[in-house]
Amino acid sequence: MDKPRIIVSVNNLKKNFPPAIEAVKSISFKVYQNEIFGLLGSNGSGKSTTLRMIATVLAPTSGKIEIARADSDHRKIRNIIGYIPQQDLLYDDLSVYDNIKLFSFSYDFSDKERKYAIDSTLERLELLDYKKRSVGNLSGGYKKRLSIAIALMHRPKIIIADEITIGLDPDLRKKIWDLLTELKKESSIIFTTHYLEEAQKLCDRIALMNLGEIVAYGSPEKIMNDTQSHDLDEVFYKLVTMRKPK
Amino acid sequence: MRVLFEYIGFELKRFFRNIRLVFIFFISPLLATAVFALVTYQSPRDIDVGLYNGQKNDLSQHIEDEIKKSDILVIKSMNSADDGVELLKSGAIKTIINIDIVNGAGAIKILEDPRYPEVQGKVKEDVANSIESAIKENTMSKAEETAEKEYEILIDQNFAKFTDSILGSSANPLSNVINTELENNKNQTIKDINNFVDQKTEDKIESFRQNLEYSLTESVNKNFDSFISLIMARIPSGEIADSIRDDFNLYKSETIAQIKSTIFGVVETQMDEFKSQIKSELTNEIDKKFETFKYRLSVTNPSSPIAKAIRGQTDEFKEDLKNQNANIEIDAEPISFESSEYLPKPIRYFDRYSSGAIPLVIVLIFLLRATTSMSQDMESGVLERLFSTPASRSKIMFAKIVSNILVGLISVAAIVLMLKFVFGAALGNGLIVFLVAFLTAIVSVTLGVLISAIVRDLPSSIQFAFYTFFLLVLTSEFFFASENIHSYFTYVTKISPLTYSVAALRKVNLFNWGFGEVWQELVALVGFAVFYTTIASILLNRESR
Numbered sequence: 012m013d014k015p016r017i018i019v020s021v022n023n024l025k026k027n028f029p030p031a032i033e034a035v036k037s038i039s040f041k042v043y044q045n046e047i048f049g050l051l052g053s054n055g056s057g058k059s060t061t062l063r064m065i066a067t068v069l070a071p072t073s074g075k076i077e078i079a080r081a082d083s084d085h086r087k088i089r090n091i092i093g094y095i096p097q098q099d100l101l102y103d104d105l106s107v108y109d110n111i112k113l114f115s116f117s118y119d120f121s122d123k124e125r126k127y128a129i130d131s132t133l134e135r136l137e138l139l140d141y142k143k144r145s146v147g148n149l150s151g152g153y154k155k156r157l158s159i160a161i162a163l164m165h166r167p168k169i170i171i172a173d174e175i176t177i178g179l180d181p182d183l184r185k186k187i188w189d190l191l192t193e194l195k196k197e198s199s200i201i202f203t204t205h206y207l208e209e210a211q212k213l214c215d216r217i218a219l220m221n222l223g224e225i226v227a228y229g230s231p232e233k234i235m236n237d238t239q240s241h242d243l244d245e246v247f248y249k250l251v252t253m254r255k256p257k
Numbered sequence: 258m259r260v261l262f263e264y265i266g267f268e269l270k271r272f273f274r275n276i277r278l279v280f281i282f283f284i285s286p287l288l289a290t291a292v293f294a295l296v297t298y299q300s301p302r303d304i305d306v307g308l309y310n311g312q313k314n315d316l317s318q319h320i321e322d323e324i325k326k327s328d329i330l331v332i333k334s335m336n337s338a339d340d341g342v343e344l345l346k347s348g349a350i351k352t353i354i355n356i357d358i359v360n361g362a363g364a365i366k367i368l369e370d371p372r373y374p375e376v377q378g379k380v381k382e383d384v385a386n387s388i389e390s391a392i393k394e395n396t397m398s399k400a401e402e403t404a405e406k407e408y409e410i411l412i413d414q415n416f417a418k419f420t421d422s423i424l425g426s427s428a429n430p431l432s433n434v435i436n437t438e439l440e441n442n443k444n445q446t447i448k449d450i451n452n453f454v455d456q457k458t459e460d461k462i463e464s465f466r467q468n469l470e471y472s473l474t475e476s477v478n479k480n481f482d483s484f485i486s487l488i489m490a491r492i493p494s495g496e497i498a499d500s501i502r503d504d505f506n507l508y509k510s511e512t513i514a515q516i517k518s519t520i521f522g523v524v525e526t527q528m529d530e531f532k533s534q535i536k537s538e539l540t541n542e543i544d545k546k547f548e549t550f551k552y553r554l555s556v557t558n559p560s561s562p563i564a565k566a567i568r569g570q571t572d573e574f575k576e577d578l579k580n581q582n583a584n585i586e587i588d589a590e591p592i593s594f595e596s597s598e599y600l601p602k603p604i605r606y607f608d609r610y611s612s613g614a615i616p617l618v619i620v621l622i623f624l625l626r627a628t629t630s631m632s633q634d635m636e637s638g639v640l641e642r643l644f645s646t647p648a649s650r651s652k653i654m655f656a657k658i659v660s661n662i663l664v665g666l667i668s669v670a671a672i673v674l675m676l677k678f679v680f681g682a683a684l685g686n687g688l689i690v691f692l693v694a695f696l697t698a699i700v701s702v703t704l705g706v707l708i709s710a711i712v713r714d715l716p717s718s719i720q721f722a723f724y725t726f727f728l729l730v731l732t733s734e735f736f737f738a739s740e741n742i743h744s745y746f747t748y749v750t751k752i753s754p755l756t757y758s759v760a761a762l763r764k765v766n767l768f769n770w771g772f773g774e775v776w777q778e779l780v781a782l783v784g785f786a787v788f789y790t791t792i793a794s795i796l797l798n799r800e801s802r
């Protein structure tokens with residue numbers, strides 16, 4: 012079996028927020044091609060900060076993030092990354108189509124390519140019927156679909172998804188799981204979630220973070236074995252809850 | 258009640274733990290108040306004024322020296338009044354003082370830049386104070402000296418006229434009166450003397466005649482009586498004797514009468530001749546005496562005693578008057594103080610402020626619009642999401658700036674058109690007005706973006722924008738000239754873009770000046786826009802934020 016190709020390599024990554032917050036404390040991990048890599052942890056563990064640094068919207072205090080075929084050129088990195096933020100960061104006063112079109116101008120599409128990319132992505136996310144509707148009038152589920160559509164329209168090699176299933180109904184969560192599974196065929200996915208069963212179900216490998224540090228790293232099965240746990244909830248209890256400072 | 262106190266306690270705790278709130282409610286007002294105090298710190302001073310003294314006489318030099326002693330004026334000497342206008346136009350000076358004094362009289366002419374009324378008031382007050390002593394000490398004394406000289410000349414002229422009227426060589430009224438009086442007196446005197454001579458002669462003749470008559474009568478009577486007695490002694494008494502006696506007596510009477518007649522006739526004749534001679538001699542003598550007297554009384558003869566006496570008295574009186582004139586004081590000031598404004602075209606009170614109102618309104622609109630627009634997108638995270646795409650942050654920011662400007666341009670056009678057509682504002686070159694307004698809008702938007710890049714959340718950025726607007730207005734020289742500002746703080750007017758907008762629009766609207774006079778302000782505004790954009794770009798590109 013071929014050795015999997017490394018897509019993202021994070022080495023000794025640190026992020027401090029002055030004056031005294033160490034959000035991420037020298038973490039290292041790798042993400043392979045066509046895998047779903049989960050960053051798990053409680054609130055404030057440093058998951059989102061790590062994702063934002065990989066997405067180049069936040070500069071690391073120290074350490075290195077290497078993205079395959081992008082060197083350290085932010086423009087190249089952003090071209091192969093699709094970033095789905097935790098909140099649906101959209102212009103409520105624009106229509107669905109205008110929102111995705113606005114973001115499309117960030118990429119080097121020809122007019123024809125742009126139209127195809129937008130329409131195909133909207134269709135994939137079942138948004139075509141809503142494309143003229145103002146985003147302010149959409150339900151949370153459709154906003155989330157549009158947010159995902161914006162991240163996917165340029166067919167990124169790396170998808171960074173920050174707690175994208177939070178607050179969604181089970182039906183939509185299921186659809187997103189299916190979508191991520193489908194996307195895995197063509198991209199690598201780094202995502203964060205609070206739902207451990209979701210991580211256990213979707214992720215090929217995970218990194219469990221606590222207070223800015225990785226406390227467990229590997230496939231869910233390996234971590235469960237290493238910690239002699241039955242599921243990730245138990246792992247979380249042993250590695251995070253039990254170690255919380257009193 | 259305890260719950261109420263707990264709520265109050267928690268609210269206070271929340272307040273003091275929020276450093277932004279503390280800044281907004283304590284530090285910002287203190288800073289704003291401090292800035293307000295600093296920009297109104299002093300009565301105008303270090304005012305650049307141009308001074309032109311074209312006449313260069315003692316008095317004008319004295320006044321120039323007095324003005325140069327001023328503590329609040331910075332004097333720049335000029336070679337001509339035209340130089341001053343050029344300096345005024347360039348902004349190097351705010352007032353031209355033209356000392357235009359010749360022969361102790363004239364004017365001190367102040368030409369004011371109408372953009373700085375507060376400064377102008379101070380300049381006038383200071384110049385007036387400076388020259389007050391000079392006018393009092395020098396101008397007034399010279400004026401008094403001049404007035405005294407003029408007064409003396411007037412006295413001399415009037416006295417010359419007066420003496421000429423009474424002592425002149427031509428027939429003057431006094432001389433006529435004196436001569437007429439003398440002539441009348443002479444005639445009356447002659448008449449009186451003639452009458453006196455007649456009277457006295459008559460009296461003397463009468464007395465002489467009576468004496469003579471008595472003596473003759475006595476003598477004749479005595480001789481005749483002796484003769485008659487001798488005769489009668491020889492003639493017997495009787496009728497013949499009586500008749501002879503009677504005849505003798507008659508003869509005696511006749512003889513007496515004849516003698517009397519003869520003698521009296523001779524005497525009468527002699528006396529008449531004598532009287533005529535006396536009269537003639539007396540008349541001649543009187544004529545002579547009166548001529549002498551007339552000569553001595555003559556006012557037309559300069560050497561006559563009376564003319565000398567009158568002249569002496571008038572000269573004395575004239576000198577007295579002149580001496581009294583030594584204490585003369587004059588009321589009118591021979592140097593006037595004139596002030597006018599440098600205004601190439603007539604403007605109204607409103608026009609002075611409309612030029613400042615345009616950039617003020619523009620800054621208010623665009624600064625708030627850009628700040629809120631950027632901050633809203635930053636706070637919501639949309640901007641961060643856009644930044645996660647390959648699009649350059651500069652492009653995104655530039656698009657924000659341009660879109661805000663384009664929206665605002667409609668507002669700018671509406672403001673300018675309303676001022677022009679509703680209120681009839683005295684606007685200058687329309688193209689420059691619009692260009693300045695446009696650049697002001699760009700600067701305001703870029704400043705708004707910079708504020709958003711610094712502050713990031715909406716409520717704080719609105720507060721920040723308001724304080725910034727407040728500070729820009731205070732330091733724009735629209736309300737307070739730089740001369741009012743604390744000396745250590747004057748540079749703030751130079752780093753306020755609104756200063757340049759207001760200055761440019763005032764030049765264009767008040768003076769009808771063109772690109773040649775406002776290019777520096779336009780360049781400054783472009784510079785501010787570039788500077789703000791650059792800083793904002795650097796801040797927004799700092800991904801660590």
